[in-house]
Amino acid sequence: SQTIHQWPATLVQPVGSPLSLECTVEGTSNPNLYWYRQAAGRGLQLLFYSVGIGQISSEVPQNLSASRPQDRQFILSSKKLLLSDSGFYLCAWTAKGGTEAFFGQGTRLTVV
Amino acid sequence: DQQVKQNSPSLSVQEGRISILNCDYTNSMFDYFLWYKKYPAEGPTFLISISSIKDKNEDGRFTVFLNKSAKHLSLHIVPSQPGDSAVYFCAASEWGTNAGKSTFGDGTTLTVKP
Numbered sequence: 001s002q003t004i005h006q007w008p009a010t011l012v013q014p015v016g017s018p019l020s021l022e023c024t025v026e027g028t029s030n031p032n033l034y035w036y037r038q039a040a041g042r043g044l045q046l047l048f049y050s051v052g053i054g055q056i057s058s059e060v061p062q063n064l065s066a067s068r069p070q071d072r073q074f075i076l077s078s079k080k081l082l083l084s085d086s087g088f089y090l091c092a093w094t095a096k097g098g099t100e101a102f103f104g105q106g107t108r109l110t111v112v
Numbered sequence: 113d114q115q116v117k118q119n120s121p122s123l124s125v126q127e128g129r130i131s132i133l134n135c136d137y138t139n140s141m142f143d144y145f146l147w148y149k150k151y152p153a154e155g156p157t158f159l160i161s162i163s164s165i166k167d168k169n170e171d172g173r174f175t176v177f178l179n180k181s182a183k184h185l186s187l188h189i190v191p192s193q194p195g196d197s198a199v200y201f202c203a204a205s206e207w208g209t210n211a212g213k214s215t216f217g218d219g220t221t222l223t224v225k226p
Binding site: 006009032034041042043044045046049090092093094096097098099100101102103104105106108 | 116121144146148153154155156157158161201210211212213214216217218219
């Protein structure tokens, strides 16, 4: 069966510090991968998606970047965090042509 | 402009009764709709979906109804159970668009009281 791992679960970082969130998928090959952010009381906002290694599409201009160094690994990064980067970050995968997304447990990021 | 709207931020129902969660959309190109359920500090999990060729889809206690002319869908949970207490997200996409690129509503928090 397929599983998705996302870590850490919670993170408190000072303003101006770097960020690296990692997500890995097991049990499937060549998935589409996604990073979302959920602000308090709001829906999921798609930040980045990837259809293959090294292929990243950005949906929203921001202080963040994403990379996909391996088929089942997706990384969300920032060189310098802003207070506005605080939120709940979710990684997800879909099969090619898949009709539903499978989400990780999420990372609660607080920038102080 | 929010293309998927869940106008009720919260809903409270008694155990055993029906829960009805509503969702409206504005983009007429949307033709595939999903409901996700989310517990605190967890990622959403897929619950049920419907394509525009149908007006109803059932899965156990969960039924989704689609009214294309009104651009409205609803999720019915019968009977409601305390374990159903969670945030429910409506999502929509164009057929052929990958499900991960769905547009999400802001969610409705359902509380089922014992």
